[in-house]
Amino acid sequence: MRTSVVPSLLTPGRIAEQLGVPLPRVLYVLSTRPHIQPSARAGCLRLFDGHAVAQVRHELNGIDARRSREGGADHA
Numbered sequence: 001m002r003t004s005v006v007p008s009l010l011t012p013g014r015i016a017e018q019l020g021v022p023l024p025r026v027l028y029v030l031s032t033r034p035h036i037q038p039s040a041r042a043g044c045l046r047l048f049d050g051h052a053v054a055q056v057r058h059e060l061n062g063i064d065a066r067r068s069r070e071g072g073a074d075h076a
Contacts (some may be wrong), residue, residue, distance in 0.1 A: 009039055009047035019057055029059045 012030060016023040030036055030046075036055045038046035048056075 007039070007049065009049055010053060011045055011047060015048060015053050015056055018053065019060065021060060025060060026056060029056050029063075033059055 010018065012026050013023055016026040019026070033055070036048075036052050036059075039049040039052065040047045
């Protein structure tokens with residue numbers, strides 16, 4: 001009997017939910033970081049793998065670190 005591995009891919013909304021951040025933050029990172037690419041598409045939906053989720057998390061952590069060095073969350 002053959003078993004196949006089904007990849008687990010996430011939409012930007014599910015990434016936001018998983019990371020516990022608002023969807024607009026995830027969409028901002030995805031639109032401004034061209035190196036984070038979807039693994040697949042389903043119609044107009046972009047689907048991302050675990051590596052892309054880790055990249056989004058890394059970018060969000062970098063944004064938060066820069067904000068804290070600059071003196072608060074008032075900066076864009």
